[in-house]
Amino acid sequence: MLRKPNYVYGEDTLLKVPMPLNFAKYVLRQIWSYKHGIALINGKTHEKLTFRDLAKSAMNLAISLNRMGVGKGDVIAICSENRQEFFSTLIGIICTGATVTCVNPAYTKGELKHVLGISKPKIIFYSPVAYKTHVKTLETLPYLQKLVLFGQERQNNTLLYEELAKPVHQIKGFATEDGNSVNQDEIVLENFAVVDVMGQTDTAVILYSSGTTGLPKGVMLTHMNLIASCEAPDTVDPKEMSLHITPWYHVMGMIGVARIFYSGGTVVYLSKFDADFFMKTIEAYKVVQMVVAPPVLIAVCKSQANYDVSTVKIMYCGAAPLRDDTIAAVKQRFPKLIAVLQGYGMTECTLAATRDTYLEAQETKVGGVGRVIANNIIKIVDVETRKILGPNQPGEICLKGPSIMKGYVGKDRRDDFDDEEFFRTGDIGYYDDDKYFFIVDRLKELIKYKGYQVAPAEIEAVLLQHPGIRDAGVVGVPHETGGEVPRAFVVHQSGSNLSEEEIKAFVAEKLSNPKHIRGGVRFVSEIPKTPSGKIMRKLLREMVKAKSKL
Template identity: 60%
Template sequence: MLKNRLYVYGDDVVGVPSHLNFGQYMVTTMWNHGDKTAMINGITHERLTYRDIVKDAMNIAISLTRIGVKRGDIVAICSENRQEYWSAFIGTSCTGATFTATNSAYTQDELQHVLNISKPKMIFCSQLAYKAHEKTLRSLSYMEKIIIFGTDRLPNTLSYNDLVNHTNITLETFRAADVVGQTDTAVILYSSGTTGLPKGVMLTHLNILTTCNVSSTMNPKQPSLTITPWYHTMGLMGNLRILASGSYFVYLPKFECELYLRTIERYQIVQIIVAPPVLVALCKYESKYDVSSVQLVYSGAAPLRSDTINAVKVRFPNVTSVLQGYGMTESTLGVTRDTYDKAHLSKIGSVGRAVSGCTIKVVDIETKVPLGVNQPGEIYVKGSLVMKGYIGKNRSEDFDDEGFFKTGDIGYYDEDGCFFIVDRLKELIKYKGYQVPPAEIEAVLLQHPSVRDVGVVGIPHADAGEVPRAYVVLQPEANVTEDEIKNLVKQKLSNPKHLRGGVQFVKEIPKNPSGKILRRKLREMSQIKNEARSKL
């Protein structure tokens, strides 16, 4: 067999343990890091060591097994970022059961939707999450036990602290349950739901072991600051990679410019991991905190434009590299990326090169024929990072005959194998046969000093099919008219990209935790506005 000259291949070598058990791998790896600090809460300043996490994880595994959890079961978590999270995650994996992470800020209907996908028999809850969702959790027939974090004892629940209160267990006396790592589902996460309802993404032990063992994205000798919630793949898998490397990270439960910059100063953070909207907000926020320690910025979840990169270098004067990566929940995090040790090879606007164990092709949107260098099309990916499939959905709907996953993202690669993302296939605005990328219009509007944030969607039009409409968040006390916004786009972009759908000023742009714009919510806002007009 010969390699296809139109495919892009990552390196073939990825070292994973022969037992292919993600839980056992993390227990062994983290135990060997000893009493080093693993993570710090940037608000409470509480530190957790590697041994702290592993000891609790092993005790959780033993306790869950004693109360009936086994291979094939599903155990959920519903909690804000807090110290017990990682032991619950790794301990569950050691039992052979599948771990699923949910958003504690979900509404009742949203939580019920994702739990009905996975149907867990047990769930770990913070007290805040339990208070918000007790009624929903009690209504689920498949939910057998609820385990509560914290010191308070609540009726008809189990205490997490009781489950970790065992004898002084060591690595030598512990062994995780056997699994079939290539096919057993280790984690169920939920797709971002930017264009529709979330789907259950099944990630195997091999998927997670692969992402933990590809070469380090960030410098493992330097501290990082992270704000992404851990129920999201960027937070869960990204921080898991840090823990596997033996480094440590500082985490914040929420993003606020003032808090974020203060945390950088206090902990002399060298590396920050953020989505583009966070970078835009930081670059436009005035403060006097010392952020000279920051040397590396890593961005994901959406394309980072060159003007934002230039602004980052002004905000963080000692930054030597602004790197990007591209991935999704379905690929256990990144399939292309820049790395700290090869930062000199990165190109402005590129999301990096194919990672180890991954093959990528770009196909024509209509014919599905593979395309060559500098030809935009839909990105297809294949390899040991790519999910097993969606729960309850036929695999053939999302994979082609060669086993490539259809990402739904539009992009291309250049002669050096560097990838560039254009937009989401489902988010392209169809104006009179033209394919209009919303991200291109957004990038232009963000150049305006009075624009703090923006989201663009297509709205129905009788003659044109769809026309672009911009939702704009202005800087405080800014005074900009709709015509000014429209004229900026007219000056910078070609005719099909003009804002024929108008401009609407809003207080915020709806986003998921990784920073992706929830365009379905913007479309819902458009529909509500149009319905209101029709009633007048």
């Protein structure tokens, strides 16, 4: 019963909650204690939301959903940009024992139908903007029973969030379980009970992660996964003002903000990124720390906006690799910056597997992604032999611990976990003698564009739908601001004179923005493949390099 010498163990911390606890209860009892402290500030409108109001709205919404028959076994979706209602909706749904699924509002019709077909939600909460985009598609979903809109404008056959989240005493006909009427003016935590769940096994959230198959997969995160992620040491200082622009339907935004809430910190947020306004918000709120993806930092460094950003001390950057020259430019742009912190993670590990923290800001290493988080274990294995590797030996990163997902919806867990129950990430990395981790490459073929995971196979499937294309292959090529962008290799159908611009337009019509062919189109006589028919992307990448040297 000895620890294995080449496994890297995170610090052992005793979780402060029992395993069966509902994640919503875990969050509610904490944020309730912060009373009228400010949880959220809309950086655009300056609208503020206190912890108490967030908690009350969540509890009121849970009661309304419960009265509508929502409970364990149900899936309820949220499709929205960052808004004040998002987290109260998320927490309120989880209170009922139901599972939340969060959907990217920028999905195309085909993408939306695919991901919703995985989880089959009976109710969807929509922002007005996202609703207008998807309303015709929603009408075709047989499993969808109700639509709830944020804001005050009601549409045909929809409910309004603000009516479901109103104070309990204003809900017509509401009574307690014993039949007595409610006399209190407002709900309080002491009189509220969440639905019991089995924290280690019941799914709290389904998020979507692209895989090598080219189609998004439903990642099942349990209540315990979420709790374990919140229990890990703080990445940023909860006592200081934080600025977030990462989308909350993504694990980086959702869990990143939830962790700050749990610690009582205030989050200033924006629903979309504009470099000048981003800088203006930093000045207006004297932001000390922010959580961003590399493209944001690049855009900010190039911005000519003249705002006072001297309050910024800590930046946490994730979702894509950060180049050394970018770090240098950031430090020049922000004169009082102490450190740019990084981490390595994915949806499947409920945010992060390794990370730097603000308490260790002086111990970061250039090009590194920090140390393994508390209560988790990482092993590096040889890609071919599966032998466990030691320090400074690159291999596949495998993860185990309480924050690692339950599995993918409808997929055999054994396909993605080894016989020791380690999740096989498909990423190549190593750790040094100080157990500090570095990422080398990806076994997976995903293209990382501005933090989005773009699957080449998904783009290839669309390309092959065009009658003028006989065959196609897609790889990522370096891009100054996006990290990587897709480049298509295309074989013309006999007699076809299809142009590059026509191909780009065809893909843009069918796939969302990150999947557009920004890296260009190269026409070839054939796509290199293995005897079994798999595209040899390594050869395509070599063709990219060879062309660039001409």
